[in-house]
Amino acid sequence: MSLWAERRISAFIQDRLGPNRVGPLGLFQPVADVIKFIFKEDIVPERANKFIYNLAPLIAFIPPLITFAVIPYGTTDWGLGGNLAIADIGIGILFILAVSSINAYGLAYGGWASFSKYSLLGGLRSAAQIISFEIAMGLVVISLLMSAGSVNLNDMVLYQKENGWFIFTQPLAFILFMITAFAETNRLPFDMPEAESELVGGYHTEYSGLKFAMFFMGEYIAMATMSAIIVTLFLGGWSFPWIETLFPSGSSSVIVIAIVSITVFMGKVTAMLFFFIWVRWTLPRIRWDQLMKQGWKILIPLALLNIVLTAVFKFIW
């Protein structure tokens, strides 16, 4: 879906039509693409390390999907106990930070095992970029934990429902987290690992057929998961002002509340996805050394400052 949206919106911004032949409005284009990918030749370069070459797309594809398991996407009684999530675990945010960083291995392995100069450079760059921004992201999350006082994602949504969304109460954290989110998912303006004009295709230069498709899908799933994380951490998850008074938990049935809260959540995620795509087709790519400088010289000190500020504010109130 997001793939189709990306191509349609990019076409709209660039004043052309985009794919519109397969199905209504071209909605089935990604399905057609996958089917085509299945019947494409799967080339393994003869000097590549075969095992790691095959392992890399798996590592790039699996973690973003698993991360989605802990995100609370809805509720049945507006936070009194019925949370809808694949797994409601106590360490939610730590699980996300831990699993999503496995992704870096997939890109680095793919770049190294392909035995191509472009791939090696792309893989190295992506690994360095992801681990650098990982630190800034962890530090930003800490300032949220200080406010919410819990690492459980559902508790964080409830806290935001009571005390205002973090995008308003922690604006600096939101801006920093957005920047790191773009860097972590290798999206423009930070898509150094696959800068086409410098590195051909980056870490997936040598991949073809379904394995290339797996890298590609992994990237888009990571983008969707990252949108869901941003919605949960900063935009109040499934909560929305005054919607509880429209569907009070006593009189409305459980299913109605579930549908309404999931719709709210999906609406916010869609808005975030649109923002990701919008930024991609609006901003130019920055240089890699500038990116690393920005990460270490600006984002990390600002994130540390944000922690100190949050602590001071918490003690004044």
Next chain:
Amino acid sequence: MKENYFPILIYSIVVIGLALSFLMMAQYFGPRRKSKQKLEPYECGVEPFDSHRRKFHVKFYLIATFFILFDIETVFLIPWAVTFKEMSMIAVFEMFFFLFILGIGLIYILKKRVFDWD
């Protein structure tokens, strides 16, 4: 508590199965026509020259080292962040002191021009 993690296990197995089936499909469908050119590393149509396992910049190692340092420090901060409201003022100032030392370290790294490529 432990049963909360059970859905993750099932979900992970499903996801891994899906990914493996993709790999299988990549193996069994699709034509296989090998040629010497096709199996060579891609180099924009030029004959591949010199080794591809070449030395890369030492700064990548430095970045990885600093990542480990700062990441451990992040892990150290998380328990404090969750419980600091129940603790006294002293705990907060202790953590400020820790962050201050860390900030000096960061400034030292930056002054050593570790992140300046030239």
